[in-house]
Structure formats: C-alpha cells, structure tokens
Amino acid sequence: xxxxxxxxxxxxxxxxxxxxxxxxxxxxxQHMPEVSKQTGFPSPATHYMEPKIxxxxxxxxxxxxxxxxxxxxxxxxxxxxxKNDVLIIDRSFYPKKNSLAMVVIDGEFKVIKIELEAxxxxxxxxxxxxxxxxxxx
Amino acid sequence: xxxxxxxxxxxxxxxxxxRPDLVGRPVVxxxxxxxxxxxxxxxxxxxxxxPMFEPVFKIKKQLIANNVVFFSSxxxxxxxxxxxxxxxxxxxxxxxxxxSIDESFIDLSxxxxxxxxxxxxxxxxxxxxxxxxxxxxxxxxxxVLSKLANKMSKKIPNKNHVxxxxxxxDRVKALKWSPVTGVWGIGKKHSERVIAIGVAxxxxxxxxxxxWVRKEMTVVGERTWRELRGESVMEFITEPKxxxxxxxxxxxxxxxxxxxxxxxxxxYYVGEVAEVLRAQNSCASAIxxxxxxxxxxxxxxxxxxxxxxxxxxxxxxxxxxxTEAKKALHLIYKEGYKYKKVGVxxxxxxxxxxxQGNLFKIPTESKKTLTKVVDELNVKFGKLKVSSAxxxxxxxxxxxxxxxxSPRYTTQWKEILTLKDT
Numbered sequence: 001x002x003x004x005x006x007x008x009x010x011x012x013x014x015x016x017x018x019x020x021x022x023x024x025x026x027x028x029x030q031h032m033p034e035v036s037k038q039t040g041f042p043s044p045a046t047h048y049m050e051p052k053i054x055x056x057x058x059x060x061x062x063x064x065x066x067x068x069x070x071x072x073x074x075x076x077x078x079x080x081x082x083k084n085d086v087l088i089i090d091r092s093f094y095p096k097k098n099s100l101a102m103v104v105i106d107g108e109f110k111v112i113k114i115e116l117e118a119x120x121x122x123x124x125x126x127x128x129x130x131x132x133x134x135x136x137x
Numbered sequence: 138x139x140x141x142x143x144x145x146x147x148x149x150x151x152x153x154x155x156r157p158d159l160v161g162r163p164v165v166x167x168x169x170x171x172x173x174x175x176x177x178x179x180x181x182x183x184x185x186x187x188p189m190f191e192p193v194f195k196i197k198k199q200l201i202a203n204n205v206v207f208f209s210s211x212x213x214x215x216x217x218x219x220x221x222x223x224x225x226x227x228x229x230x231x232x233x234x235x236x237s238i239d240e241s242f243i244d245l246s247x248x249x250x251x252x253x254x255x256x257x258x259x260x261x262x263x264x265x266x267x268x269x270x271x272x273x274x275x276x277x278x279x280x281v282l283s284k285l286a287n288k289m290s291k292k293i294p295n296k297n298h299v300x301x302x303x304x305x306x307d308r309v310k311a312l313k314w315s316p317v318t319g320v321w322g323i324g325k326k327h328s329e330r331v332i333a334i335g336v337a338x339x340x341x342x343x344x345x346x347x348x349w350v351r352k353e354m355t356v357v358g359e360r361t362w363r364e365l366r367g368e369s370v371m372e373f374i375t376e377p378k379x380x381x382x383x384x385x386x387x388x389x390x391x392x393x394x395x396x397x398x399x400x401x402x403x404x405y406y407v408g409e410v411a412e413v414l415r416a417q418n419s420c421a422s423a424i425x426x427x428x429x430x431x432x433x434x435x436x437x438x439x440x441x442x443x444x445x446x447x448x449x450x451x452x453x454x455x456x457x458x459x460t461e462a463k464k465a466l467h468l469i470y471k472e473g474y475k476y477k478k479v480g481v482x483x484x485x486x487x488x489x490x491x492x493q494g495n496l497f498k499i500p501t502e503s504k505k506t507l508t509k510v511v512d513e514l515n516v517k518f519g520k521l522k523v524s525s526a527x528x529x530x531x532x533x534x535x536x537x538x539x540x541x542x543s544p545r546y547t548t549q550w551k552e553i554l555t556l557k558d559t
Contacts, residue, residue: 064221065267067547070555086553091267107158109556126157126269 059131065092067127069102069109076111085134087111089127100129138245138253139369140276141283142226142260144219145291145298147239147270149178151218152208154269155546155554163205167193169387174207181205192433209542217547221268229260234373242280244373250303257299277302277311280371281364284321285311285339308367312340322361327354339365383410383421386480392431393476396467399428403466404459406481411455414483415512420451422485424458426465431477442469451487454508458483 035042060066069087079100081087087102095101095114103110103123112123144150148166153159163181165174173192184203193200193207200207219238226233232244248256257274264272275287282302289311290300302311318328320339330353336342343365351359363370385406393399403426414421427443446465452458462481544552 062267064224068550068553070553072555072557075558091269104157107160109157109554111556124157 059088060090061130062090062092065127066090071111079111079113081111081132082134085132087129088131088133090130091127093128093130095125095128102126102129138248138250138276138278139280139283140230140243140245140257140260140274141236141240141280141287142222142243142264142272142274143240143287144222145271145273146176146178146182147219148176148208148210148215149181150270151215152211152543153178154218155543159206163203164208165200165205166208166210169210172388175210211543211545213545213548214543218268218270222264222270222272225264225267226260229256229263232373232375234375242283242373245276253301253303254299257301258297261298271298273298275300275302277308278367279364279369281321281361282308282311282367285315285319285365288319289314305367309340312343312365313338315339317342320361320365322357322364323354327358381486382482382484383413383486384425384480384482385410386427386478388478389476392437394472394474396470396472399470399476399479400463400466403462403479403481406479407458407462408455410481410483411453411458412512414453414486415508418489419486420453420489421448421458421483422451422487423447423483424461424465425482425484426462426469427480428466428469428476429478430474434475437475438473440471440474442471444469445484451485453489455511456508 067089069089071081071085071087072083074083076082081100089102093099097114097116099114101112101114103112103125105123109126110123111129149164152164152166161180163184164178165181166176167173168175174196184205199205215238222239223233223235223241226241226243230243230245230247234242236242245253245256253276257276261272261274264270273287273290275283275285275290276299277283277286286300286302290296290298293300302308315338317323317331317336317339318325320328320342323331323342331342331345336345343362345362347359347362350362354361360370387406389402393402407424423445425443425445427441429441430437430439432439432441444465446461448457448461466479544554546552546554
C-alpha cells in the first residue's frame with residue numbers, strides 16, 4: 001500500500017509535517033472523492049466522505065504524556081499482559097481503583113493493579129496503562 | 138508578566154525518566170563523539186572534581202572512581218522530550234517563545250497577580266506529571282527579571298522551584314541578591330568592567346547612570362539595564378527566524394586519511410543540511426566546506442583549510458549540492474594528514490520562491506519530485522536511508538561513536554522502553 005502511495009496511485013492526500021527536531025506527525029489522511037474518468041460523474045459517496053479511523057486518534061488522549069513500553073516477560077499474565085505486548089501508558093491519567101499502572105518501587109519499574117484502600121508497598125506512580133497491544137501472529 | 142520555564146539538568150533528566158534505577162546517582166551526558174561533559178545532574182555537579190567541558194579522556198578515571206553514570210548525547214530523545222514540554226506550555230499560554238532546547242518564555246499577562254505563584258506551581262507540576270521532567274519557573278515583569286527569578290527558584294531552597302518577582306520590593310530584593318556576573322546578558326568582559334568600578338550586585342548595576350551604560354555597554358547593555366529596572370523592552374519572538382546559514386560539523390569517530398571516505402562523510406552532512414533547507418522552503422546560494430586535523434594531537438602533522446563556492450543558482454537539491462561540495466573538497470584536501478573533522482555550511486539562504494531561474498539552468502519539476510520522494514522515504518524509514526550514491530554506504534567508518542547512547546525511547550518503535558522482569 002505504501003509502495004503505491006509513493007507513486008501517487010493511492011487515492012489519498014497524504015500530508016506530513018516535519019518538526020525542527022525531526023519528529024514527524026502525520027497530520028491527516030483525507031479521503032479524496034473519486035470521479036469517473038469515463039463520464040465525469042462524481043461518485044455518489046462524494047458528500048459522505050470521512051477520514052478513515054485512526055488508531056492514534058482513538059487510543060491516545062494526550063500525545064505529550066504518552067509513552068510505549070514493551071514487556072519482555074511472562075510474569076504479568078494475571079493482568080492479561082503477555083510477553084512482547086506493548087503497553088500504552090498515559091501519564092496524564094490519574095489512577096482509579098483497579099487501574100493498571102506502571103510504578104517505580106526501589107528504583108525498579110513494576111506493573112501493578114492500583115488498590116486505593118489497601119496499604120501497599122510504597123511506590124511512585126510512573127503512568128497509568130490505558131491499552132495493551134497484543135499481537136496474535 | 139512573563140515566566141521563564143526551564144528544565145533542570147535537562148539532558149540528564151531525560152535519561153532518568155526511563156532509568157529510575159539511576160535516580161540519586163551522579164549522571165553526566167557527553168558531547169557528540171564523547172568529547173567532553175556537556176551536562177550533569179545535581180548529584181554529579183556536587184562532585185566538585187568533575188569539570189564541565191573537560192575532554193573525557195582526561196577525566197574518565199575520575200568519573201569511574203566516583204561511580205558516575207555517563208551517557209552519550211541522545212539528541213533525538215532530548216529534542217522529542219523538549220517538544221512535549223513546549224506543547225504542554227502552549228496549553229498554559231497562547232504566547233510561547235522557545236528560547237533553547239530546555240528553556241521557554243511564556244506570556245502570563247492574562248493571569249491575575251495574586252494567582253501567579255499558584256499558576257507557576259501548576260505549570261511545574263503538570264510538566265512533571267506528564268513528562269517526568271522537573272522544571273523551574275521564574276515569573277517577573279520582564280524577560281531579564283524572569284530569568285533572574287528562575288535562578289532564584291533553584292538556588293533558594295524554600296522557593297520549591299517557583300519564584301515570582303511580583304512587586305517593586307521583590308524586585309529590589311532580587312537585584313540585591315544577585316551578583317552582577319549572574320545577570321542574563323552581562324557577559325564576562327562587561328561584568329569585569331563594572332566590578333572594577335565598584336558594582337557588585339545587579340542592584341548596583343541598575344543604579345549606574347543610563348548614559349554610562351549605553352556608552353560603555355552599547356544598546357544591549359542598556360536593554361538589560363532597563364529590563365532589570367522593570368521596563369519591558371525585549372519582545373516576544375513567537376515566529377522562529379528563518380536561518381541565515383545552516384551548517385553541521387562533527388568529529389569523525391576515528392581519524393580519516395583517504396579522500397574517498399572523507400568525501401562520503403561530507404556528502405552525508407550535505408544531505409543532512411539540505412533536508413533542513415528544504416523543510417524551511419529555502420535555497421542556498423553558496424556552500425562553505427572546511428577540513429581540519431586534530432589540533433590536540435602533538436605527534437601528527439597539522440593542516441586545516443576551508444573554501445566557499447558560489448553556486449550557479451540558489452538551490453536546495455541534494456544532488457547538486459553534493460556534487461559542488463565534492464568539487465570544493467577536492468580543492469582543499471591534501472594527502473598525508475589525519476583528518477578529524479569536516480564541516481559543511483550553506484550560506485546565502487533565500488526563500489525558494491525568490492530564486493530566479495537562470496537562462497542556462499532551469500529548475501526541473503521532475504528533480505523536485507524526486508527530492509520530495511527521497512525526503513519522504515527518509516522520514517519514513519529513518520535518517521538518510523535513501524540518498525545519492527555519492528553519499529556512499531560506509532557511514533559506520535566515520536560516524537560518531539555512540540557507545541553509551543541510550544535508546545531513542547520515544548521515536549523508534551524498536552527502541553521503546555522494555556521491561557524484562559517485572
């Protein structure tokens with residue numbers, strides 16, 4: 001798909017913006033209404049076009065507070081986190097009861113379930129886990 | 138009112154966000170090519186025997202003896218974290234002036250005076266919560282005073298990293314607290330001169346007659362003088378200035394002798410700067426190349442030279458720039474020296490739309506499209522994956538050694554933070 005895109009065959013506008021520090025943000029992918037080359041009639045869907053679903057838009061609330069963390073261990077299966085899963089962590093969220101969170105205990109990262117009442121070991125909150133990305137391959 | 142927000146030991150703090158195991162230990166960050174120490178956290182600064190900007194090979198033993206953790210600079214990470222901070226600041230004020238990678242001025246003219254301190258704390262806490270980076274906030278009437286307030290926020294313990302110079306009393310107290318050498322905009326030479334005439338503090342400086350300051354320290358000194366007295370004369374610059382010259386020069390990972398490898402390094406740098414040029418829609422009308430040997434070395438022969446060539450017409454085309462740069466390099470290269478550094482500067486930067494065609498050289502659309510595709514591929518697949526064959530493929534041989542560089546946690550999917558045993 002991306003190969004086609006480079007040669008301009010793919011019917012999307014693809015805009016990119018390069019920031020000075022090299023971070024690239026894909027601004028939008030807007031659907032372009034197809035016009036019949038033969039008859040010149042516009043597609044009946046012309047006025048119903050919407051941008052495609054963007055996972056980034058759906059899964060990320062605050063880009064500036066979001067970090068990704070890969071789990072390379074099988075020790076977190078009780079939280080349905082498996083080896084090679086990627087956690088989306090949003091530091092702007094405040095933890096609620098039963099939130100999964102990445103915390104720091106004695107200088108080490110840990111993943112825990114937040115229990116507000118019970119007195120737990122002392123930890124520093126690093127960020128609340130908002131999604132777990134699991135590959136099914 | 139204006140706030141100056143700056144990140145504490147920014148480079149080291151960026152590293153520590155992802156390395157909580159190192160919190161409390163002295164951490165330093167080394168310059169490109171691991172030449173010298175360019176940043177240190179407060180624990181490292183507390184070790185008095187680690188001089189900043191000292192070549193690392195001289196102090197490596199000291200670093201290891203003091204159990205100092207060192208990182209090669211990871212500008213990709215620092216740049217991205219810096220952008221996060223700026224984005225967050227923009228939610229607090231519509232006017233943000235990015236002053237450097239770790240400092241920004243923000244306009245707080247809409248915040249009521251009595252709320253300024255609480256607002257400062259809110260900024261500090263939000264940035265820390267969202268990014269993990271500690272910042273200090275100085276708030277005052279002018280830029281120079283806010284810079285001073287920022288310094289106080291760090292040096293005076295009970296300020297807790299937020300300091301507001303709210304009244305004229307505060308201002309006078311702050312000025313009396315600060316030695317004149319610490320004032321932003323008063324350099325070493327000027328401060329020596331004013332100290333010689335009996336000025337010790339910033340307050341003493343503001344008591345000098347304006348005419349004297351203007352005569353002896355030009356308008357720059359006068360501006361500082363006015364700003365310290367609470368008169369805001371330095372404007373907010375929210376639109377970045379287009380660069381007048383773009384350049385890059387880095388030391389090689391090892392000394393290079395042969396022309397063809399230096400050529401490749403040079404072409405690579407040209408590729409880098411040409412990308413910057415295109416990103417701001419400008420063209421360069423001249424190119425400046427320099428080549429130097431290692432002047433620190435006592436046993437090698439020394440040589441350095443530079444050359445500036447004017448281009449037939451302004452361009453931002455990597456292919457043309459690389460060709461011209463190589464021609465220039467051939468003119469200054471001499472065999473038999475061990476070179477340490479090659480540098481490329483693009484000069485006479487003009488906006489693309491003002492470039493006049495030349496009767497004999499008409500810019501072609503197809504070349505432009507090609508360049509655009511190459512840029513997009515590079516953005517997608519990583520730095521300079523696609524480039525002119527002139528650039529060569531032996532990057533490894535001369536690229537900076539980055540042994541201690543941390544992962545690019547926020548920009549490379551393959552380098553995100555990985556937890557092994559949790």
